Amino acid sequence: MSENINIKVKHLTRVEGHGNIVVNIKDGTVEKCQWQVPEAPRFFEAMVRGRDYDDIQTIVSRICGICSISHSLVATKAVEDALSIKVSEQTDDLRLLMHFSEQLQSHVLHVGYLVAPDLFSAPSVVPLVAAAPDAVLAIIKAHRVANEWSEILAGRITHPITIIPGGFSQIPTEAQLRQLQDNLKNLVDTLLAIVDVVLSVAGNLPAFERDTEYVSLAQKNNYAFYHGDIQSTDGKTMPVKNWEKVANEYVVEQSTAKWTKWNRQSYATGALARFNNNAEQISPLGKAVAEKFGLVKGCCNPYMNSVAQLAEAAHVTEKAIELIDKLLTKGLKTEKVKINPKPGRGHAAVEAPRGILFHSYEFDKDLKCTWGNMCIPTNQNHANMQLDFEKLVPEFMHLGEDGLRQTMEMLIRSYDPCISCSTHFLNVEFVR
Amino acid sequence: MRKPIIVLGLGNPLMADEGIGTKLIEKLNSACGSDARADFIDAGTGGMTVLTYIAGREKAIIIDCALMGTEPGTIKRFTPEDVQTVKKLSHLSLHDSDIIKVIELSKQLGECPKEVVFFGIEPQTIEQKMELTELIESKLEEYVSMILKEVQNP
Numbered sequence: 001m002s003e004n005i006n007i008k009v010k011h012l013t014r015v016e017g018h019g020n021i022v023v024n025i026k027d028g029t030v031e032k033c034q035w036q037v038p039e040a041p042r043f044f045e046a047m048v049r050g051r052d053y054d055d056i057q058t059i060v061s062r063i064c065g066i067c068s069i070s071h072s073l074v075a076t077k078a079v080e081d082a083l084s085i086k087v088s089e090q091t092d093d094l095r096l097l098m099h100f101s102e103q104l105q106s107h108v109l110h111v112g113y114l115v116a117p118d119l120f121s122a123p124s125v126v127p128l129v130a131a132a133p134d135a136v137l138a139i140i141k142a143h144r145v146a147n148e149w150s151e152i153l154a155g156r157i158t159h160p161i162t163i164i165p166g167g168f169s170q171i172p173t174e175a176q177l178r179q180l181q182d183n184l185k186n187l188v189d190t191l192l193a194i195v196d197v198v199l200s201v202a203g204n205l206p207a208f209e210r211d212t213e214y215v216s217l218a219q220k221n222n223y224a225f226y227h228g229d230i231q232s233t234d235g236k237t238m239p240v241k242n243w244e245k246v247a248n249e250y251v252v253e254q255s256t257a258k259w260t261k262w263n264r265q266s267y268a269t270g271a272l273a274r275f276n277n278n279a280e281q282i283s284p285l286g287k288a289v290a291e292k293f294g295l296v297k298g299c300c301n302p303y304m305n306s307v308a309q310l311a312e313a314a315h316v317t318e319k320a321i322e323l324i325d326k327l328l329t330k331g332l333k334t335e336k337v338k339i340n341p342k343p344g345r346g347h348a349a350v351e352a353p354r355g356i357l358f359h360s361y362e363f364d365k366d367l368k369c370t371w372g373n374m375c376i377p378t379n380q381n382h383a384n385m386q387l388d389f390e391k392l393v394p395e396f397m398h399l400g401e402d403g404l405r406q407t408m409e410m411l412i413r414s415y416d417p418c419i420s421c422s423t424h425f426l427n428v429e430f431v432r
Numbered sequence: 433m434r435k436p437i438i439v440l441g442l443g444n445p446l447m448a449d450e451g452i453g454t455k456l457i458e459k460l461n462s463a464c465g466s467d468a469r470a471d472f473i474d475a476g477t478g479g480m481t482v483l484t485y486i487a488g489r490e491k492a493i494i495i496d497c498a499l500m501g502t503e504p505g506t507i508k509r510f511t512p513e514d515v516q517t518v519k520k521l522s523h524l525s526l527h528d529s530d531i532i533k534v535i536e537l538s539k540q541l542g543e544c545p546k547e548v549v550f551f552g553i554e555p556q557t558i559e560q561k562m563e564l565t566e567l568i569e570s571k572l573e574e575y576v577s578m579i580l581k582e583v584q585n586p
Binding site: 043044059109147 | 444445446478484498517519533536540560
């Protein structure tokens with residue numbers, strides 16, 4: 001059957017592009033199929049140059065409104081690595097607890113507000129309130145608990161103000177942690193309700209697979225979010241200080257965002273990558289969620305990233321309850337931050353909700369930043385999205401133009417990309 | 433304890449005039465951060481977190497950089513009913529959001545403050561730079577006094 005399809009999904013704003021999907025099919029032959037990211041180059045690395053070491057996290061936390069905790073944490077870790085600053089076990093635990101809160105915030109937001117409308121064939125979450133009110137209310141409850149959780153640890157929901165090199169400027173009270181723990185225990189049923197709703201429409205997730213290299217942090221005894229080495233499902237590992245040898249960033253014509261590759265032409269990062277590298281360490285509740293959807297280690301259906309996010313939402317909730325037990329049993333101590341910073345270069349990685357995030361900095365003898373380098377997870381996924389498209393288009397073009405476009409948009413959404421996140425201005429017309 | 437009024441500053445201080453909302457929160461906090469009836473929050477580019485911040489309040493005042501088709505530096509007070517959004521969202525990413533739609537969602541959930549007031553400020557430039565333009569900087573006091581009137585004399 002000969003068929004012509006022309007898809008051009010373009011979203012350009014004044015400042016940044018959002019990513020374009022371009023497909024041309026003539027007489028059933030794919031002539032063009034591209035994932036283009038016409039995003040304005042970012043100058044955040046230049047912005048940190050000349051800044052004091054203790055200003056870095058404040059600046060970089062503004063790179064992204066959804067992953068601001070991850071940017072703050074990875075920057076602080078890299079600064080501490082550069083300046084040979086060690087932190088206490090309590091600081092490490094409280095930071096991990098804060099980091100978990102962002103995973104929950106972001107994952108429920110992504111599954112609830114971006115993926116669920118696809119699965120329910122709704123244009124956005126707003127009409128979903130009428131169509132599936134219980135599901136939306138459950139998602140909002142989970143998001144709100146996660147918001148409050150971040151606020152207790154980070155000082156506000158986004159753009160943390162409590163993290164400083166060497167420790168914290170302010171820590172929560174034990175009463176706040178106890179309240180948070182109660183809230184998390186009460187949240188479990190809500191999370192499971194969300195899981196059941198998504199499970200009821202999971203048949204609408206496209207059946208698409210492509211053998212893929214998955215890259216994430218990994219640790220022997222932990223499902224790694226905050227510490228560990230860089231691990232590939234192809235069997236290679238790399239210490240974090242050598243992250244540039246993993247990313248191997250390069251420039252392509254179709255995108256102003258840099259692409260990356262390690263052992264193959266592309267790799268994927270994100271919840272599914274973490275699951276594929278750390279599945280044995282996921283908490284019992286996380287495992288139970290994965291099993292409900294038939295998610296098993298080695299899965300290479302990119303649409304299952306959203307399912308891995310649900311499993312992780314359960315995991316971080318369960319692990320946070322345990323971590324609060326540990327902190328309360330030991331008793332919270334007010335620790336005065338005493339540091340003796342030495343100039344140098346440092347590197348760090350954390351798992352942002354949408355994948356592995358790298359930062360590196362160098363400081364001179366006055367502890368001013370002389371160099372910075374960052375690599376965000378979404379840039380690490382662009383090449384993989386392109387290769388997914390190249391396999392997906394011939395397999396799904398029988399759906400016709402609308403069906404194919406929808407399937408391709410769902411694919412991009414499943415990666416939970418961070419594009420166009422640094423500006424949120426209003427754009428309005430007056431009607432009265 | 434949640435105060436009945438919330439003043440939210442949105443925007444990104446790394447993007448020149450786009451950061452006007454967060455800059456004004458800094459100024460408002462210095463001017464009257466101890467106000468018993470109002471919280472002043474720098475919500476940055478948190479997007480959907482606005483839903484959490486405004487829930488159950490009596491009044492929300494939202495300050496944001498706004499493309500309104502007016503002269504750069506213009507400040508306009510308006511309500512959600514006064515405008516229609518023309519912002520094009522990709523719906524590809526969580527990272528673009530439209531506060532007008534967030535207010536709509538809040539209303540549908542039955543938790544939106546009775547009164548929602550926007551102060552939109554027309555930018556001169558949005559680009560990667562940590563300073564406001566001179567034009568916007570020179571008008572900060574004017575903006576602060578206008579917003580304070582809204583907070584203090586409802």
